[in-house]
Amino acid sequence: MTGAEATGFLYPFIEAEKRDASDLVAALARSAQAKMRDSTALRRATVASSAATLARLAGTMAARFATGGRLFAFGNGGSATDAESAVALFRDPPWGRALPALSLVEDRAVLTALANDVGFDLVFSRQLMAHARRGDMALGISTSGDSTNVRVALAEGRRRGMLTIGLCGYGGGAMLDDPVIDVCLVVDSDSVHRIQETQDALVLHLWAALQHHLESGTAEPEETP
Secondary structure (H helix, E strand, O other): OOOOOOOOOOOOOOOOOOOOHHHHHHHHHHHHHHHHHHHHHHHHHHHHHOHHHHHHHHHHHHHHHHOOOOEEEEEOOHHHHHHHHHHHHHHOOOOOOOOOEEEOOOOHHHHHHHHHHOOHHHOOHHHHHHHOOOOOEEEEEEOOOOOHHHHHHHHHHHHOOOEEEEEEOHHHHHHOOOOOOOEEEEOOOOOHHHHHHHHHHHHHHHHHHHHHHHHHOOOOOOOOO
16 A cells, blocks of 8 residues: 555554554554543533533423424534434434434435536525525534524524524634624534534433423523523
């Protein structure tokens, strides 16, 4: 094998010259353990620092669901799969009440038609124009916080009277101070992998708190968290 591999930055200890399998396995184990420690620490710190915001947001969302509101989630790449996971959690929960939710990345025909006909920046906003109404909720996920089509969709959601929620990393990017976003949950990391793992944890905690509100009947009156 000649030249450095494109994935060398992920596992710099894997080299063409290495022939000792036990050393390689030990290095892989140490790398995995370090990543697990980093991920656990980031998840715990982010959930703790976001606890008050998550609690208020859960109450507001519970009130909207109780009056017929629906959740729309969207993102690109890994954030698209995270949006689908969030929707699956709300729509088909392991316990608690099933809630109306839709992933704007699940319909390939709609997604590719919009990308081809009107441009990729509008693939989510056009779907909100077709389906969303006042009282619904928009969850836009972006690891960088700079995804144009996510921000355009959140702006459309605000125009339509939706509760707009941003989930991002890298200090928040452009989404952090975007006035069209009612609540922005930020993961303070520059690792895409750790950001997405922590975003999943934030969604899970939000969902659990929301279910508690619905079960106990303590949904907050409508207000911006």
